[in-house]
Every structure is written in C-alpha cells, then in structure tokens.
Amino acid sequence: MKQVYSVPKSLRPVSTHYCPGCTHGIIHKLVAETIDELGVRDRAIGVASVGCSVFSYDYFDCDFQQAAHGRAPAVATGIRRTVPDAVVFTYQGDGDLASIGTAEIVHAAMRSENITVVFVNNAIYGMTGGQMAPTTMVGQRTTTSPEGRIKGLAGEPIRVSEMLATIPGATYVARVSTTSPAHIAKAKRAIKKAFEVQLAGGGFSLVECLSTCPTNWGMSPVEAMEWVDKNMIPYYPLGEFRTPEGGQTNG
Amino acid sequence: MKQVYSVPKSLRPVSTHYCPGCTHGIIHKLVAETIDELGVRDRAIGVASVGCSVFSYDYFDCDFQQAAHGRAPAVATGIRRTVPDAVVFTYQGDGDLASIGTAEIVHAAMRSENITVVFVNNAIYGMTGGQMAPTTMVGQRTTTSPEGRIKGLAGEPIRVSEMLATIPGATYVARVSTTSPAHIAKAKRAIKKAFEVQLAGGGFSLVECLSTCPTNWGMSPVEAMEWVDKNMIPYYPLGEFRTPEGGQTNG
Amino acid sequence: MKKVVVNEAKCKGCGVCVNFCPKSALAMADRINSKGYHPAELANEAACISCGICGRVCPDAVIEVFKP
Amino acid sequence: MKKVVVNEAKCKGCGVCVNFCPKSALAMADRINSKGYHPAELANEAACISCGICGRVCPDAVIEVFKP
Amino acid sequence: MAGRKLFKGNEAVAEAAVRAGCRYFFGYPITPQNEIPEYMSRRLPEVGGAFVQAESEVAAINMVYGAAGTGARVMTSSSSPGISLKQEGISYIAGADLPCLIVNMVRGGPGLGGIAPAQSDYFQATRGGGHGDYHLIVYAPASVQEMVDLTLGAYDVAERYRMPVMILGDGVLGQMMEPVSFPDQMAPDRPAPEWATRGARDGRTPRLINSIYLKPEELYKHNLDMAERFEKASANEVRYEEVLADDAELLLVAYGTTSRVCRAAIEKLRERGIKAGLFRPITVSPFPYDALSKRAKSAKAVLTVEMSMGQLVDDVKIAVAGAAPVHFFGTTGGVIPKASDIAEYAAGIVGEEVR
C-alpha cells in the first residue's frame, strides 16, 4: 500500500499537551511539513513564544529558543543577525503577538527581518485560562469580559494582517484558517510561501492562522471550527494582504 | 490698533528650551490655540512624553503628567478612565510614539480611548543627540546610521498614520506639516478637529505633525523646513487618513 | 494493513477526523485509551477512499493513510 | 505701537519669520540679546501688511501683530 | 464584620481592595493571579469603577501612574515576570510620589520559570527592582484573612507616605481558600488629594505629576524627601509577629507561606525539647530591623527559612549584625519546604550551636 498521508518528520512522535481538537496541532503539522519539504530542518531555528504553544520546542525536531512573552520577533532578530544561513521562524499566539508583543512584531516587519512568523489567532488567551485578547470578537464572553467584549470599553478587535500590510518591509502577509480540509490546504500553501520568501532573502513574512480554543470557548472541537467560520472569518477575511509580487487577494 | 495675531493664552509666557527654529514651538502654539478656542484649559490634562518635548508641561498652562518614554497613551488611558469630563491629550515624538511606544499607541487606538494624540515626527531622536528613529528617511545620516539609514539593515521608515488608520477605533487620523504658513493653517485645523472629536466623545484622534530638528539635522531652521517639504512630504503624504465621517483626503 | 492507521494511544478523541471524513468511514470507538479518551477508528474500511483528509485534519498527528 | 512687536529677549534669532514674511518687512537685527541671539525686527514697517504670518510661524511665540 | 466566607486568596485581595475604595484596575493576565483581574472585571463595573485589560504589564503600570495621578484609588496585580516588566513604571510612580496598590503573587523564576509558589522576588520587592533611590511599602501576609486586612489599610498607608504599597504573596496565598471576613462597609468616599491632576478648574494653578528633576541638587532634595517619608513609615508602619519567641534559643525567621510551615516545624522542635521560636516580618519593607535585632540577642542561633536561594537572609544578617550566627534553609523553584525537613535542619544547628 502506498502511503498517502504521513506524519511530518520534523514533528517529534510525542503526545502534545494541547487540548483535544485544538488546532494548534494542525498548524504545527503544516509548519513541520513545510520544513520537511524545503529540507531545512538542519538549519531551522524556531522561536517558541509564551502561550499554549510554549512547549512547541518539544514537538518540532529542530533547534529552538523559548522567548519571553511577546518578544519572539526580537529573539528571532538576534538569531537572524548572528546566523546568516539559518531559517528562523517564530510561532506566536494572539495574546503574545497582538497584545504585549505589538511593538516587536511591527518593528521586525519595519526592518523586514528575514524571518517567518506563524501567528495563531484564536481570539483568546488560551494558556492562562481564557482571558480577553485584542483579537476577541465584540460580544465574545471571556473570563475578563464576563458580559462579552464591549466595544465602548475594550474597542473592536485588531486586524493584525491588515495593519502589518501597511508596512513596506512586510514582504508577505496572509491570513488563513484551519477549520476545514480546504482551509488547511490553503494554509499550508501560505506557510510554505512564507518560508520560501525567507529562503529567497525576501524579508519579513507572516501567516495569521485562525485557530480554535475549544476549551476556553466552551465548545466541542467541531463546534469551535464552525464558530471560526461563522464569526471570525467574516471579520478576519482570509487572503494574501501583501505578496513579494505586490499582489493582494483578500476580500 | 487691532491685534491680528496674539500669543495663545494657554501657553505660559516663558522661554522654551527648544533650539532656535525648532518647529516643536509652532506645534505647541497650535495646541494652545486650540485649547483657548475650545475653552477647555480648565479641564485639559496633558501628558508629556520623553523627548525634546519632555518639558512641555512647563509651557502649557494646564494640568499635566509626565509619562515614561513611549507610555503616554497608557498614562492618558489611566487619566481618561478616572476623570470622565477631562480633555486628555498626549504630546509625543516619533522615537517615543513610533518606536518604544508602538504597542501603547496601537492599543489606545484599538480601544478607541477618547484622547487626542499630538505626534511630532521629526525623523530623528532629537533629545538624545540625533540617533536614527523608525521614521528616519532611507539614506538619512544620524549618529547611529553614520552611512545613512540602510534599507537592508534598518528597513524603510514606518508610516504611523497609515498604519493606525487600519484600526477601527482610530476615529480621526491626519498628517500635517509645520513648514509654511499654509501648512501651519492646515495643521491647526487638524489639531482642532482632533480635539473636537474627543469633545464629542468620538474616541481616539491623532495628528501626525511633520516637524524639523535643525540641530541634529545640521541645517539652518529654514533649510530644515525645506528639507521636510522636499524629502519627507513625498514619503509621508499629508492629509486625513480617517475621519469620523469615514472620509479620507490624503494622496 | 488498514487504509487508515490510528495511533490509538495518542488519539485525544476530539472527533475532528470523524467530522471531516467525506465518506463517514470513521467513528469514535467505545473503548478508552490510557489517556482516558475514546479513540477514533476506521469503522467502515470499505467506504474509505484513502483521500487522506482525516490525516491532514487530525490535530494530533495520530493518523496515517494508505492507498491499496 | 509698531505693527509687529517682537519680544526681543525671547527671540532665538532663528530667521523663520524673516523667511516667510511675504513683504520682506522683517530682518535680523545687528544687536545681540541676552541669550546671545540676533533678534528679528520690523525693518520696513511701511511694507508690512499686518498679515500675521510672522506671528503664526514664529516657533517661540515671540511676535504679536497689529493692524492700524 | 459580616460572617466568614470561603475565599480564594486572589479574589479576597481583590474584594478587599474594592472595600478599601479601589475603583480602577489595570492589569494583564498571568498565572497564578488571574483570579484578580477576572474578579475585578466582574466587580468594578458593579461599583461604578473601571477595569481595563492592558496590552501588557508595561502599559498596565503606566495606566496606574496616570490614574493614580488623578488621585484615584487604583490597583494592578501580576506575578514575577510581569512584575519585572513593571519595574520602570514602579520607579516612575515612586519618583512621582504617587500612592497605589501593586500585588505580586510570586512564582518560580528566573525567566519563564514555573507557576508554582516561590519567594524569590524578595530582593526585587524590598530593594527596588527598578532604578534609583526609592522604596515601596511591602506587606507579606501569611493567610487569606491577613491579605484582606493588610489590603484594607493599604491605600491609607500609600496615601499617607505617598508611595506605592505592594502585597507580596505567592502562588499558594493566591490560590488557596480560607474562611475570611470582610468589613460590611465600603471605605467612605474621599475628596481628591490636593496634588491630583484632574483639570485646573475654578482658576487654581495647574498641577504637575512628574519624576524628572534635571538639576542634581533638586533631585537630591526630592530623594531626601522620599527617604524621609520612608523613615517615617519605618517608625510607624513596621509590623511583625513573634511566636514562642520569648524563650527561643533557636529563632526561625520566615514570612508569608513559609512562616506557616515554620509554625509546624516549631511545634515539632518543641516536641523534641528544642526551644524554637518564630519571628515573622509582616512588613518586609520597611523591615523590622530593630525588633529582630533585639530578639536575636536572646537567641543562640537564627535560622532564616525562605522559598528562595537566600534573599530574606540578607535582611536578617543586617538586623542580627553578628549577635548570633545566621543560618539559612531554602527551597526554590516552586518547591515548598517540608516542616519535617526544616525541623531536621534546625535540630542539626542546635546540635552544633545551641547545646
């Protein structure tokens, strides 16, 4: 029998600590497949952030650094400048990247650091137990927005990809979802393209992956995927917001 | 004789520490005129930032707080939430707002804090002696870009107004210049409009003022103004990037 | 060998594979694994078209898919 | 009273007012003020049209303008 | 006081702050103190206040600066890495003479460390992790009720000396439940202080909240003034507890959670016929140097016990000043010492020095 789907080699054969059905796992697989396909496992250096993905270093089979909350792009910059032929990527949640790490991501984009950012937007702080994130939807209940996020007090959610796309140094910026086989296939293409931009020396690339948090959303994994499709995608349109060619395919 | 131009009352009659011809002074006057005209001196609370304008609290005749470098929007948020009828404004340089304070300005905009931000972009760190800012032009020599800013190492300058205009909560965002009587008149209108947005409870407003730093640019004050017109305005187009009405007049 | 091999010990019983299988070939087993979860299993191998979707959507890299 | 009153002690001699006066009515004085700067002065009052520009552009709030 | 309720430490400190007049909370999530912001996000709107989840700890502490500058009773809380990020802001708040309440539920460090309870931020809290010559008033409660009681008085103290007050807890104190009672009444409303910046209304002169003094002589003067206020706090606010200390030949010194384990250790030691006692600083800044110095004189040996590699021990050495040998027993990284291990170690010392 011919193998039509196999687990990526750059992923270690261990159990993750992620909750059942959490799409962090899917995104890990896509990154690992990309590393496999590009053959860069031995020069990849990942930067784990603080969030549910903090232990991602245990799951990827390559060199890793674990960065302080929000600072993965700065850590990646330090690596980038010292190991010229490394393939440097960060893996960050939305609390990490879009809240405490706003300055670091904006300025890594401005400098067009030749790194790839995998940005997991699950509209919540997963690891700390479901507090409001800057990406939390208006009306969404979290442990720090018990009545649902209130626009007049906490504002409307931030669209990171759109914001970063205004920065000339942000060479490749795309938003994808992980909530269906078709979305996952597109997500894979975007992540691979982001790494390819880096390999070509093209500068900063980022893929925002809409992701679920069944546990803190209080839903089953499949319900959570449907919630993304129904509530998040309309506000966070999928597509490419900047490409090296200058194209844009969102809407 | 009828007085056709008088010094604004909300400015104290003292000498500033600004260098001769520095347009920080012009921007001060415009803010003070606005406070005068709107009659809000007695409920205005200014937030001074760290930069050449650190002593602005000595020049404006209203309550003030001096904020840590980059944190003026956070300080203003603290004030905003505790004194509902205050008129709260920050006065920040480009190092302060666009570098160390990136997260604070982005999130004040996201929350649509009902404050007004006067953002002085002089493409350099004035107070510390002329280091490169995120807004420094490619090729511009500074004490930390001795060969001129190099795009491949430090990236291209960040356009703050364009970036913030992608945030729904940023109700009013405009870029103006201070380098001619006509520019100054427009700048005045923008600053006044920004305060009016706040008075109407409209949320976050920001006016980016292109400004000179004759001292660190190594130019005469008038040369410096010409340099803004010739080098900065083409990269930093003037206009309104977001208005409460939804209009946009830049280009 | 089955078309779909589930690493039962690692399965978290999330049901995502079952949901997306276009042929409804998968189901959650009654048994409980050492983690306390009901693992997914290929309940109807005949229906399976080896499309690989279950493997691709499984968040825990638990499934490998083969084509005869 | 002059059409343009310069607070000489506060003037930093930057020349901005002189540059923007549409009537070239202003000039830098030869004398030096206590700060060590040559202050601006209304050198040609007759030419002045009391447009107020010098006042508006002066970064140091040094100038007041009057219209007869 | 109403009847006793079972409260988590984190929620108890939050409720106590509200009863003490706190109306504004600015914070950022971090384990093991998340119940504080979560509680405040529900509670403050009920009492007409505001909860803001800041974009970071840095932003949070600067929001506290702004709000405290308007004279409001304001609070933030975090745990170790987050408190490190707040150091610049805390230094500013202290430098601007602003009262506020800061809670640190300490977890294991350094770096990302762990989420289990620790006492390894003692230096940071008592020595100023930020730059410059400043002090905080730092309380180290040892029970949920004490956390409540100290918090209830914190704003009064902070405002009296115009400096931030910190509650130095740990993961155990934050997460544990104990029965507590709260006062029935909220603290009465108070007028805005005469230094608050709320707009220069009715013709009063504008005010300024500031920490910059470019002339060295002026900064010197300001720092002397701050030091004087801290001196006064040292004279008036120092608190400590002694347990079986009168006749103690072996004096244990411990604060917070560790002090409770030490109580159990002392029991064990007394059972074995060893005259052990406990000195428990409640204010760790200002530190009860005089009281400990006096007490140490009647002891044959002193044993500092802490959940760190040795921080409190510095203050103990300073206080004891050679009057007795100072020993140290520490666990770190989230490991809570066992009463039996402490007793064993203590008995060893006694073998050496007391007998």
Add this chain to the structure above:
Amino acid sequence: MAGRKLFKGNEAVAEAAVRAGCRYFFGYPITPQNEIPEYMSRRLPEVGGAFVQAESEVAAINMVYGAAGTGARVMTSSSSPGISLKQEGISYIAGADLPCLIVNMVRGGPGLGGIAPAQSDYFQATRGGGHGDYHLIVYAPASVQEMVDLTLGAYDVAERYRMPVMILGDGVLGQMMEPVSFPDQMAPDRPAPEWATRGARDGRTPRLINSIYLKPEELYKHNLDMAERFEKASANEVRYEEVLADDAELLLVAYGTTSRVCRAAIEKLRERGIKAGLFRPITVSPFPYDALSKRAKSAKAVLTVEMSMGQLVDDVKIAVAGAAPVHFFGTTGGVIPKASDIAEYAAGIVGEEVR
C-alpha cells in the same frame, strides 16, 4: 599593548568589547551612554558584525537573548530607566544560562530622574532587579582603563559561568576621557559553544535555549546549579582593591567614581593625622564579603560612601557583621560628593569612635 589614547569611557568600553570579540550590539539610545551605540554603529560593520538599534530596551535585551543563544558574543548598554525595562529579559537570559555583556551607565533616579551620574542602581544590579533566584557578575570599574580591562575579560567570565556580566558605570565614567591602552590583538575566534542553537546540522540532536521548568523539582535543580556556578564565581572572580588599608582605623568603602573621590578624602584625612584607608570592591557581585570582613576586623569604624541613599551599605553591613560600627555618607540625584565633605564627615566619626 599599543600606546595610550585619550578615550571617552563610553567609547572605550565599546572598543574593548570589540577587542574582546563582541560582534553584535543591540541597544536603544539613552543619555549618558549614547556614545556606546553610536560607536558600535560605526565600528561593528568594520569587523563584520552587526549593530541593530532596537525599538526599545525590552526588544534590545531580547535580541541579546536570541543572539547569545546562538553562541555569539553580544552586548547591550543602557542607563537606569532602560535597564529597568530590561529586567524581565535579564532574568530570562540568566535563567537560560546565557553569557552576554550588559553595560549600565547609571544616572539619577527614580523615574525619569536626571542625567547626572549616580550609583543608585546598586541594588538592582547586585540583587537582581528581575524576578527569581539569579545573579549577575557585576564589575564596578573606577577608571576608563579599568573599564577597558574588565570588559576585555568579561566574555570569558560570562562564558565560564554561563551568566550575564554587567559593567556598572555611571555618567562620569561614561562621559569622562582618560588615556587608555588597548591590546593590539582582537580576541581569537572561538568555536560556537556546544549548547548554541545555530541549526541542528550534521545530524546532531536539536538544542534548546530555555528558562521554563514547570516541574518545581526541576526548576529547583536548575536554580541550585545556577547558584553553584555563582558560588564558583564567588570563589574565583571576586576582585577588590585596598588603599592604605593595612593600618586603617577608619575604613572607607566605596566603588566606582565615588572611590576616586574617597582617595582624595583619604589623603586629606591622612594629612590631618587620621589613619584612613579605602576598601574598593571591583566586583560588587559577587561581593568581596570575606576580604572586607577580614579587613573590617582591624578597623575601629567603617564608612560607606556612595552616590545613593544607601545601598552598598547593606553589603558592607553584611560583611562587617557587627565587627565595627558601619557609617554611611551618601549623595544622590546626580550630586557627586566632595572629598572635603567626606573627610569632614569621616573626621566626625573618628572624633566619636576611633579616638
């Protein structure tokens, strides 16, 4: 060593770092140390290195973390408020066992404070302004040449003990010019250390740079290991200088700039017939407790002199442990003490205690 050149302290420390193998600098401008990043922005490209002006001190220290994790010799510099912002990052670097060089040219605090020289970040530097149980190796040079010499050895020390080294200067040391000589040679290239993350090439197992240990026992073990390395550094790297201390009845203790003023004060005191001497810690962490303890035994009184409200004095008290009274003379906020004032104060003590 080549001939002497007149160098500003800031530029000297930068050049010394380059000679010691530093190739990467990540920093953010702040007075009074701007000459360091400015110098590096010119110098590092010449030697094939990289200078990055970070968006903030927070970003800078985390860039240092990333670069240090690849085994590179890397540096950052700042002054007080900026160093406060770096505290979380420093704690991470220490927690991840990474060597690096951090320079703090201390200015007056707290808050924005002033830009004049101060020594009020002593606690922060020696006690860990960040969270958790960690230590830095902190050098307190007193001249531009000493700054150069200590910097030249800093990376070797940092790598030997796998912990950050800090140069604790002040506005005077950073801004002053003195003649210095540098070694002619650059430090030789060295292979990347066996823990560096530079890509898992040639089939080696992947490596991890990390400071998280969620199991308390593991974090405990890691912290013990860190403490052991610091113990070793305490045994091997402690440095101090004594001036006329042999027969000193009055022992002055001071470091850095202040120690130089104390030299002048001692001269004045000796002229007046008072046997004064100086104990100058060069490493303030690890502190020369043993040496000072020994020396204090032969003194009748000890006087700590510092540009702060009293921070070094804690370490002096710990070392002296009651063997002699410990006095304190401090100026703060950027005020440099005058030799004559120190001498006067010292003479007063002598009147009381020595005679």
Add this chain to the structure above:
Amino acid sequence: MVEEIIIAGFGGQGVMIMGQLLSYAGMHEGKNVSWIPSYGPEMRGGTANCSVVISDEQIGSPIVAEPTTAIVMNRPSLDRFEPAVRPGGLLIYNSSLIDRAPERTDIRVIAVPANELALELGSDKVANMVVLGAYLKATGAVSEQAVRDCLSEVLPARRRELIPLNVKALARGAGLVS
C-alpha cells in the same frame, strides 16, 4: 482534631470540588479550614491535586506534606502520594481505575470502585462523591449532612440539578465503609 487531606487525580475527575466541599462543610461546622490546589501545565487533562486541612484549632500550616488521609483517583496519584501518608493514616483509592493495590501496611487502606458504583447510580461523573462519602464515613472529619448542605454552594449553577444524584453517591460511598 486535625485532618490533613490530599486529594489527587486527573483533571476532570472532580478532585478540586471534593476538597472544596470538605472545606465549606468544615467551615460551616465552625472548624478552621484551608484548601490549596495544585495544577499541571495542561488546560485540560493532566493531573491535579488539592490539599485540605480541617482543624478544631487555628491552622498552623495549610501545606500538607504528610497527609493524615490521601484520596487518590488514578494510578499516578497513588504512586506519588501512597508513600507520603502519615503512619497510621488513611489511604482511599479508586479501584475502578487503579490497577494495583497499595503496598503500605502501616496505614488503613480503603478501596472504592468509584466509577463502577457511580455508573450504577446513573453517571460516572459522581465517582468523586462516592469516594468522598467513603471518606466521610471513615473519618467523620465533617458530617455528611454538612457536605450535603454545601453542595449548592460549590457546584456550578449548570450542575445544580445533579444535587440529588450527588447526595445518593455520598451515601453509596458511606455504605462501603463499616
């Protein structure tokens, strides 16, 4: 009397609520109580435990290193806490899920096939209450009535309708102990 209890199991087995129930009940009986949770890094799953002290006197240390009673709901918890029980103390284990018998002979050991019994009652969600019932009966640390009274305080609103089932489970557990 001082009871120092550790209750341990998988996340989701309800060990935290068992501890809280004991604490509330103790408090309502006028005793001094404390409850301390301890979690692993997982948001869901993983192991967790809590320490409870119930005492007639003021509680010195709420930290429990040598419990008078350990209640273990899964195998890893048995392995970890069996050695810790104070000589003469009590060990209660969920024999439905634990595949080995305890080895200590200096302590009292009670096996409770909690999941089976709970399923018999209608839902294995109340396995924890069966075990708690056994504990109450074995020690009398607090009265079963007091625990019953506290159920509504501790259970989240959406699980209040399960109170009768919980009460039954308590009784079922108590019935196991002679």
Add this chain to the structure above:
Amino acid sequence: MVEEIIIAGFGGQGVMIMGQLLSYAGMHEGKNVSWIPSYGPEMRGGTANCSVVISDEQIGSPIVAEPTTAIVMNRPSLDRFEPAVRPGGLLIYNSSLIDRAPERTDIRVIAVPANELALELGSDKVANMVVLGAYLKATGAVSEQAVRDCLSEVLPARRRELIPLNVKALARGAGLVS
C-alpha cells in the same frame, strides 16, 4: 604638579574643546590627565562645563570640586565657579561677555577680553583659544607647543583649516599674561 581646572561657558563657546586640548596636550607630555564634561538639558545653547585634571602623579579623583584654576566664559559661570576656586588659585574670565569683575582677593585673577581679541584676529570663534593661550602662559600646565600639536586631533575635520587662526589666538592670549 596637579592642575585641577574647570572651564565653563555657554554651549557653543568651545569650552569642551578647550578642556580636551589641555588633556591631549597633557597626555602627549607624558602626564596623567582626565576630562569630564557636564551638560545642561538644552541641545543647543544652555550652559556647559568640563573638569580637567593634569597631574605628574596618578590621578586620585578626576572630580574637581575646588579647582586650582577656573576659566569662565560667561556671567553665570563666573557666579557659579568664582567661589569654588581654591585659595591661591587662578581665575580667568572672558571680560568681553562678563559685566562684573570678580570679587575674590585671595586668588589670582586674569581678565581676557576674548571676543574682542578674537574678532581682531578675524573670527570670534577662536575666543576660547585666546583664553586658553592666557591660561597656558599663566600656569605652564602644559606647553603651548603641545597644545598646538593636538589641534588637529581635537578639531572636527571641517574646522582643520582654522588651525593657523587657532595658533594665532593661542599666542595672542599668551601675550596678555606677563
């Protein structure tokens, strides 16, 4: 010999360069030297001063509290540093810009109409060199030749063409002192 000098004036009057020149010259003569600047908050204008120590011995303290010589270029600097000069020390002041005479009688005082003399030479930018020339002549702290040799090290490249003028100014100042 130990010379402890403070040189003070407005920013822009070249006081820092005077101090650096002295330091370089001292170093080239094999002496120990130190130079410490002190600035106000202004980027341009404002007052500034520097402390220079030139010594045959190792320098103990580079901090100058009681200068052997104070060179003051403007009125605020005279007011501030006149009282500080060590009894028996030297005070040189720029009488072109300072409108009062020093009051101390226990020190040597030299008035240098520096701006006038410099203008006579062609540019008031070298007023500082005129004063420095007077200082060198009055104290012999370092030789005028050594200072001349260091001019190219200290002046920024764009001002190198002014070296001959600077040399003239030094001589002019020296000529004032008998």
